[in-house]
Amino acid sequence: MLKVPEHQVAGHIARDGKLGPLVDDEGRFFKPLQGDSRGEHEAKFYDSFSSNKKVPDHIHRYFPVYHGTQLVEASDGSGKLPHLVLEDVVSGYSNPSVMDVKIGSRTWYPDVSEEYFKKCIKKDRDTTTVSLGFRVSGFKIFDHQELSFWRPEKKLVLGFNADGARSALRKFVSSNSSADSNSIPNCAFASEVYGGILTQLLELKAWFETQTLNHFNSCSILMVYENESILMKGGDDAQALLRAQVKLVDFAHVLEGNGVIDHNFLGGLCSFIKFIKDILQSLDERDDETDTSQLENGN
Amino acid sequence: MLKVPEHQVAGHIARDGKLGPLVDDEGRFFKPLQGDSRGEHEAKFYDSFSSNKKVPDHIHRYFPVYHGTQLVEASDGSGKLPHLVLEDVVSGYSNPSVMDVKIGSRTWYPDVSEEYFKKCIKKDRDTTTVSLGFRVSGFKIFDHQELSFWRPEKKLVLGFNADGARSALRKFVSSNSSADSNSIPNCAFASEVYGGILTQLLELKAWFETQTLNHFNSCSILMVYENESILMKGGDDAQALLRAQVKLVDFAHVLEGNGVIDHNFLGGLCSFIKFIKDILQSLDERDDETDTSQLENGN
Numbered sequence: 001m002l003k004v005p006e007h008q009v010a011g012h013i014a015r016d017g018k019l020g021p022l023v024d025d026e027g028r029f030f031k032p033l034q035g036d037s038r039g040e041h042e043a044k045f046y047d048s049f050s051s052n053k054k055v056p057d058h059i060h061r062y063f064p065v066y067h068g069t070q071l072v073e074a075s076d077g078s079g080k081l082p083h084l085v086l087e088d089v090v091s092g093y094s095n096p097s098v099m100d101v102k103i104g105s106r107t108w109y110p111d112v113s114e115e116y117f118k119k120c121i122k123k124d125r126d127t128t129t130v131s132l133g134f135r136v137s138g139f140k141i142f143d144h145q146e147l148s149f150w151r152p153e154k155k156l157v158l159g160f161n162a163d164g165a166r167s168a169l170r171k172f173v174s175s176n177s178s179a180d181s182n183s184i185p186n187c188a189f190a191s192e193v194y195g196g197i198l199t200q201l202l203e204l205k206a207w208f209e210t211q212t213l214n215h216f217n218s219c220s221i222l223m224v225y226e227n228e229s230i231l232m233k234g235g236d237d238a239q240a241l242l243r244a245q246v247k248l249v250d251f252a253h254v255l256e257g258n259g260v261i262d263h264n265f266l267g268g269l270c271s272f273i274k275f276i277k278d279i280l281q282s283l284d285e286r287d288d289e290t291d292t293s294q295l296e297n298g299n
Numbered sequence: 300m301l302k303v304p305e306h307q308v309a310g311h312i313a314r315d316g317k318l319g320p321l322v323d324d325e326g327r328f329f330k331p332l333q334g335d336s337r338g339e340h341e342a343k344f345y346d347s348f349s350s351n352k353k354v355p356d357h358i359h360r361y362f363p364v365y366h367g368t369q370l371v372e373a374s375d376g377s378g379k380l381p382h383l384v385l386e387d388v389v390s391g392y393s394n395p396s397v398m399d400v401k402i403g404s405r406t407w408y409p410d411v412s413e414e415y416f417k418k419c420i421k422k423d424r425d426t427t428t429v430s431l432g433f434r435v436s437g438f439k440i441f442d443h444q445e446l447s448f449w450r451p452e453k454k455l456v457l458g459f460n461a462d463g464a465r466s467a468l469r470k471f472v473s474s475n476s477s478a479d480s481n482s483i484p485n486c487a488f489a490s491e492v493y494g495g496i497l498t499q500l501l502e503l504k505a506w507f508e509t510q511t512l513n514h515f516n517s518c519s520i521l522m523v524y525e526n527e528s529i530l531m532k533g534g535d536d537a538q539a540l541l542r543a544q545v546k547l548v549d550f551a552h553v554l555e556g557n558g559v560i561d562h563n564f565l566g567g568l569c570s571f572i573k574f575i576k577d578i579l580q581s582l583d584e585r586d587d588e589t590d591t592s593q594l595e596n597g598n
Binding site for chain 1 (some may be wrong): 405407557558570573
């Protein structure tokens with residue numbers, strides 16, 4: 001039995017009779033092939049990339065496992081349609097916090113149609129894509145006070161400026177009320193979550209500095225972690241239980257690299273890494289201040 | 300006495316009654332302040348940057364030394380005009396080979412006028428700026444067969460595709476005839492020149508990964524080295540005599556960083572570094588092949 005994914009935060013959603021991805025109970029994600037050859041393109045990419053021996057194993061694990069394509073009943077009731085069959089990245093989590101960040105300072109690329117170019121560059125300029133080299137596409141956070149998920153409106157997310165993006169990245173790893181825009185994010189999980197995420201981003205960065213296989217136009221980094229387990233267990237097991245992980249998703253616009261690195265993705269990735277590092281550093285400074293004030297109080 | 304710079308390879312040239320930079324005999328470079336406030340902007344940048352203690356010394360040395368502004372007789376005969384007074388980067392060289400590479404996958408930036416945006420993005424798409432993250436703006440090579448300089452036409456240089464850029468970077472460090480487009484560049488100086496250049500580029504890259512002081516829009520990397528001395532001396536002194544150096548130039552479009560790294564410059568720089576590394580690696584492979592064929596011949 002296929003159902004609508006509970007934790008999808010960006011892209012087409014299979015609701016209200018619309019076409020979108022579906023998941024099963026066995027950890028598989030079914031993504032309908034988009035009609036205008038983009039779906040075919042993404043299937044071809046997964047097909048060749050997933051078996052490409054030039055890609056190191058430690059890089060392969062940042063990509064969802066690919067199980068081929070399959071005809072399944074589409075979510076919009078239009079009958080059986082070909083779907084990509086992928087690993088459902090969040091299937092092992094109970095209450096995952098998820099964020100989708102589209103990487104790159106442009107989503108268009110050489111040789112696209114003028115129509116597509118104009119559509120992309122308008123959105124790139126209207127969001128933080130041009131200014132920051134990435135844009136938050138969507139996210140959901142498990143709220144520990146409400147014991148439910150908070151998921152901001154798409155319009156709000158796409159309207160972020162630099163401060164909005166920075167604030168969202170802080171809220172994403174905080175345990176205090178996310179929906180209340182006046183509360184200051186406490187960054188309770190920042191050290192464990194972004195510590196783990198940063199290690200993975202740096203591994204990806206090192207690969208992007210040399211790889212010339214593909215250019216990952218309009219591709220996203222998905223960050224996932226589990227909040228609940230920290231509250232339940234905490235202590236020494238906390239880091240292991242957080243299972244903070246990074247996956248790359250959305251390959252409908254991937255091109256051959258032709259001997260050139262993906263400088264667009266790499267530049268944006270480095271900018272994103274700096275945002276993550278800044279949050280980690282702000283924690284150190286906070287701790288230092290606490291230490292100092294304790295010293296001043298004679299403790 | 301001011302004169303027209305002999306080794307300028309890009310930008311406005313002070314010839315035929317046109318306005319352009321001048322040099323004196325004491326190693327100073329006089330750049331007229333551009334009228335539309337860009338000149339003022341560049342002067343302000345030099346003013347604050349050159350005395351900025353947050354910029355490490357080893358980074359300051361990649362920027363031309365700044366000596367303030369001065370009223371001097373303009374090259375177009377329009378009387379005394381304010382000029383930036385800078386270090387003339389090539390003044391210590393006899394026959395320098397020089398290349399100007401504009402870094403970044405775009406030369407426009409947020410909040411420019413629509414007119415400027417359209418002008419820039421057209422040129423960015425027509426050159427390798429978008430595809431490679433950099434474009435060769437101009438170069439001159441000392442030709443050891445003709446004992447003179449070869450300097451390709453601006454139109455030819457701006458028409459380079461990826462292969463053209465790669466080929467120009469190989470010719471730039473070759474001793475065989477540069478003007479003859481059929482000859483295969485021998486990359487005679489590649490190891491020494493690009494070895495030294497690469498060390499400097501990697502130092503800049505490390506700084507750009509963290510610096511959020513400025514965004515260096517439309518800024519160029521100037522590569523300079525001396526050919527003549529290699530031929531005259533060679534041997535162990537060769538590397539020291541080459542004096543391959545990197546400078547950053549052209550700051551009329553520099554903006555404040557506002558806490559964000561210059562992902563546009565960094566991405567392009569990483570792409571350029573990969574091109575330089577590829578040339579160095581091709582030399583290793585050539586050497587390996589020579590070794591192997593010597594072994595096969597029983598030597």
